[in-house]
Amino acid sequence: MKLLAITGSLRKESLNTKLAHAAAKLAPAGVETDIVTLHGLPMYDEDLRAGGTPAPIARLAAQVRAADGVLIVTPEYNFSIPGALKNALDWLSRLTPPPFAAKPVAIMSASPGMLGGVRAQDHLRQILFGLDARTLTRPQVIVGSAANKFDAEGGLSDSTAGRLVEELMDALVGAQGDMHASSFEEGRTRRQPVRVVAGGGGVR
Numbered sequence: 001m002k003l004l005a006i007t008g009s010l011r012k013e014s015l016n017t018k019l020a021h022a023a024a025k026l027a028p029a030g031v032e033t034d035i036v037t038l039h040g041l042p043m044y045d046e047d048l049r050a051g052g053t054p055a056p057i058a059r060l061a062a063q064v065r066a067a068d069g070v071l072i073v074t075p076e077y078n079f080s081i082p083g084a085l086k087n088a089l090d091w092l093s094r095l096t097p098p099p100f101a102a103k104p105v106a107i108m109s110a111s112p113g114m115l116g117g118v119r120a121q122d123h124l125r126q127i128l129f130g131l132d133a134r135t136l137t138r139p140q141v142i143v144g145s146a147a148n149k150f151d152a153e154g155g156l157s158d159s160t161a162g163r164l165v166e167e168l169m170d171a172l173v174g175a176q177g178d179m180h181a182s183s184f185e186e187g188r189t190r191r192q193p194v195r196v197v198a199g200g201g202g203v204r
């Protein structure tokens with residue numbers, strides 16, 4: 001099984017990139033996790049897209065498509081997600097077939113602040129809903145006061161955070177093929193895809 005972890009921070013000493021590495025280590029045995037950063041992506045530009053998908057975007061799209069599940073680990077910038085991550089998601093949202101459609105996705109965030117990036121997670125969930133991803137709901141991995149939660153080698157030193165990261169990685173791996181069902185409710189009822197028809201036009 002192959003997972004892709006995308007970090008929303010470009011910073012060398014990023015707490016979120018450290019968290020992505022910790023998550024990769026805590027994934028179940030036999031799972032291979034590639035970690036990618038979003039360096040070098042052009043800004044979304046409709047005119048640029050009209051000339052063909054830029055190579056770094058096509059590469060990222062191929063990585064997402066090839067992954068059995070995607071982990072996004074992101075900082076919170078001004079109560080939302082960083083522009084670099086939004087830019088990448090905007091690009092991927094315009095490709096056919098859509099790389100995130102029906103893709104199991106887990107999200108995590110880390111911040112030196114006490115709230116751990118929870119507001120960024122809310123925004124990210126909303127965006128992933130638009131991308132038709134199957135975003136896991138539990139457990140929520142929100143690492144607050146994160147500057148104190150990594151050791152000198154960059155490993156996660158907080159046992160509670162470590163347990164939750166491990167649980168979420170288990171859930172991401174276990175989500176394969178079952179993502180039309182809720183990952184939260186007992187009973188796991190199958191749901192039909194929803195189509196909303198508004199103003200005479202179909203909205204997918």
Ligand SMILES: Cc1cc2nc3c(=O)[nH]c(=O)nc-3n(C[C@H](O)[C@H](O)[C@H](O)COP(=O)(O)O)c2cc1C
Pocket residue numbers: 009010011013014015016017074075076077078079080110111112113115116117
């Ligand atoms: C532009 C900017 C906006 C920020 N806004 C928030 C915020 O809204 N909430 C928060 O908890 N931290 C905020 N921070 C602090 C980041 O959480 C902190 O810089 C963190 O270390 C970034 O993640 P990284 O270590 O993975 O790069 C902001 C930082 C920057 C640079």
